[in-house]
Amino acid sequence: MDGSLIALVGFIALFACLVIRMPVGISMMLVGTIGIYVIRERAAIPKLAGEIFNEASNYPLTIIPLFVLMGNLAGVSGMSRDLYSAAHSWLGHLKGGLASATVVGCAGFSALSGSSLAAALTMGRVSLPEMQRYNYDNGLATGSIAAGGTLGILIPPSAGFVIYAILTEESIGQLFMAGVIPGLMLTALFVVAIWLVVLRNPEKAPRGAAIVPLRERFQAMRRASAIVSIIVITIGGIYLGVFSAVEAAGVGAALAFVITAFRGQLTRANVIEVFTSTLKSTGTVFLILFGAFVFKSFIGFSGVTYDLSLWVEAQGFTGMQVVLMFLLIFIILGMFMDGFAILVLTVPLVQPIIEPLGVDMIWFGVLMVICLEMGLISPPVGVNVFVVKGIAPGVPLNTIFRGIWPFWFAMLLAVILIVVFPQIALLLPQTMFG
Amino acid sequence: MPRQTPSALLWVDRQLGRLSGLVAILGALAVLGLMFVTLTAVLWRYALNDPIFGISDISTMTLIVVAGASVCYGARHGAHVSVNVIGMVAGRRLTRFTDALMRLMAFGILALASYALADKACGAERACLTNNMSIVHRPFYYFLSATMGLFALNVLLQLVVGLYHLDGDDPNEIAD
Amino acid sequence: EELSLAYFMGPGHPMNAAVFTPFAEALAEVSGGEMTVQQYPGGALNSAPPRQYGILLDGVADIVFALPGYTGEVFPMTNAVTTPGVCGSASECTQALLRARDVLEQEYEAEVLAIWANAPPVLITRDRPVRRLEDLDGMLIRVTASQDAPFVEALGASAVAQPVNVINQNLTNGVIDGIAIGPSGIPSFNLHEPANYITTWFPGSGSAFVLLMNREVYDGLSDEQRGWIDAAADDALSIAGGEFYDRAAARGLQMAAEAGVEMIEIPEEERARWNAAIADTLSEVRAQNAGPMTVGEVMDLMMQPDG
Ligand code: NA
Ligand code: NA
Helix, strand or coil: CCHHHHHHHHHHHHHHHHHCCCCHHHHHHHHHHHHHHHHCHHHHHHHHHHHHHHHHCCHHHHHHHHHHHHHHHHHHCCHHHHHHHHHHHHHCCCCCHHHHHHHHHHHHHHCCCCCHHHHHHHHHHHHHHHHHHCCCCHHHHHHHHHHHHHHHHCCCCCHHHHHHHHHHCCCHHHHHHHHHHHHHHHHHHHHHHHHHHHHHCHHHCCCCCCCCCHHHHHHHHHHCHHHHHHHHHHHHHHHCCCCCHHHHHHHHHHHHHHHHHHCCCCCHHHHHHHHHHHHHHHHHHHHHHHHHHHHHHHHHHHCHHHHHHHHHHHHCCCHHHHHHHHHHHHHHHHHHCCHHHHHHHHHHHHHHHHHHHCCCHHHHHHHHHHHHHHHHHCCCCCHHHHHHHHHCCCCCHHHHHHHHHHHHHHHHHHHHHHHHCCHHHHHHHHHCCC | CCCCCCHHHHHHHHHHHHHHHHHHHHHHHHHHHHHHHHHHHHHHHHHCCCCCCCCHHHHHHHHHHHHHHHHHHHHHCCCCCCCCCHHHHCCHHHHHHHHHHHHHHHHHHHHHHHHHHHHCCCCHHHCCECCCCCCECHHHHHHHHHHHHHHHHHHHHHHHHHHHCCCCCCCCCCCC | CEEEEECCCCCCCHHHHHHHHHHHHHHHHHCCCCCEEEEECCCCCCCCHHHHHHHHHCCCCCEEEECHHHHCCCCCCHHHHHCCCCCCCHHHHHHHHHHCHHHHHHHCCEEEEEEEECCCCEEEECCCCCCCHHHHCCCEEEECCHHHHHHHHHCCCEEEECCHHHHHHHHHCCCCCEEEECCCHHHHCCCCCCCCEEECCCCCCCCEEEEEEEHHHHHCCCHHHHHHHHHHCCHHHHHHHHHHHHHHHHHHHHHHHHCCCEEECCCHHHHHHHHHHHHHHHHHHHHCEECCEEHHHHHHHHHCCCC
């Protein structure tokens, strides 16, 4: 049987496995192993063992547990609450200011955490009661949490960028840097979206918090300085070339550890909470990677990427056309599938097609991650929306999804801006030291 | 009437829970170790201007412990991502069968992975050594094999429990 | 009969044009098209370069390109070619390997189709020019393989191992002071950008590369088919690999010179001082076991001129 045909059957089988709720990593492992067996029987068992071992011992992946640990420590030590309080004291009294503070708090926490779920969960627990206290519209309140949380995979550190880097062999440090300005831009776009919503419908944010005196605002900022220092040291260190991304993760985790201890928060319960949730998040990523690389290996054996790239070449598409087509596919897939799953499923197919067309893979990575963020909040399957639903059990899913749309369009605008002005993503990686 | 899970299955569940608790302790220590190794590497380089030759080999092998432990621990705590589209369009009448099929296949590939990792465990004879410190890979293959095996057993237990509760609610039903 | 050939560089890598494709073409020609090679570039069959040998033994691929230097302990005889003083150019180092080929083949549980080497290292620095032995004192130098480390330490510097894809960044920001690498690595990793000085001689010789074939697959072929393989994989294939690296080395140095990097030649009498500094280490290394022989015996075999 022709390799490309086998690959096609493989993809269909993979979707069948996903439909019956088989975990993404296991589905890819299963279909990948069978696919390799069909093409080259004796390679199946060695590849299954070899790819699992390769990814488990892949040095750059050290970043994942370390940054996850750092984010979790920031949660239990109260550092993430400090961040929200600071944002609250400066923005709370403005129109829709509590929602803006939520988004800004999420952006700050995103600079410590590589996961969108963690960002939505951590900031949501702090900010939702506050917005409900001031009678904010449920849709606006939950929407800002769900959307703000997605910044977790755009603003470094980001598990999404790490996985993208591992799959494409791009530099993790450069991808992290590429996410900084788009992340800040998207934060600003979210704030603008909130402002527009409240402008049209003032009853969605009926009243603001009392104006906080400047002195107290600065006090709040001083309390947040611990978390800000860690952010500056890790991200600044990567930009200036003082640390590699792995080293920054180690230093950041250690600093968070020291601060947590210093604040007397290293209680038995907190330690158990921090490490079990670190293991859970890390396990999520590793199982997906195990499967992804077994599957990627199958795709490699099938030779389908070579056939596809020849086909694309023969059609005479430009790089930009192909990129736009893929982004559209990502946005559609994002409605139904988990972001990591889309990443590991599509990148091995997409990269061999777009790289020869001269597409900058760092730029594409940023665009792809924003599209995946859109998927995190778009119906019917929006993982972040489900997380927010968990914190706000009284709010119907429909209300949350209705509150999402302004943010979804803000993301679309961000994608368009970065497509038109690639420098938004590429400026920092091109000027970083190294 | 919801059926009670038989005590034998509950006993198996407790033992698997105990084992994955041990694995989690090992994994947590490895995460901590990873942090210290990375920190040590940075400090030695900047403070003493004398890097430790090949220290990344230690990170890499520690990472294996983290990876194996976290995948295995995550399995008992719903950490592994699946796509629940079917749960929106079909009810328990269908999903009890698809879940059983899914778990059977998942058990198959996980058991195979466990076997493959034990069977393909290798050392110096196949150049399975770290680049700088020549740490032998074999024991780490065995560790990964054991964690994948434990994962497989958890899925097998869920399969049996699910079949037992075919007419009622599955305690391990995937929820959002 | 179609043989799969796995390597981890992209299909556009010049090594493909220099060795892999010539082998495939020669094989197709001598077999009258009955035996072909299907290439799997870019790590399609294996994403981790050090595992190339493992996937060959497992039969994942029929033929692999591998770097014995990744695991020096497993191929101590082949890696004797990196010892200082063995050879002075990629072609010389390849000749050295070919002289010892019969002995070296015993190290591999596979058929050696070709064995060649790159050019000996140069020392690339950014802030400190290295003209004399004393200049090396306290420098932090990235070496290619662990067996290079003791020599660097003997010269008064510290050796560090780092993945090759981060060395450009690390030289730029001063994480390391220098890189000892074959000059063909200059264009591959844009080392002429952070570099300001290149010391064109540094104690060390070539790193070995091998093209290996799975032994069961080879033994399973008919006599005629094995004859085709042997004809396509004669010494000329290895020699072409060495010549490729000499060209790549010259191009790398030229690129650096054009980028304004200062080239520092080490005169004979200064070289003698460096060699004296590593003499004790060298005799220790020579005495080490390398399979059934000592490193020194393998080196003598490599360095013995043809009769
Ligand atoms: Na982040
Ligand atoms: Na979605």
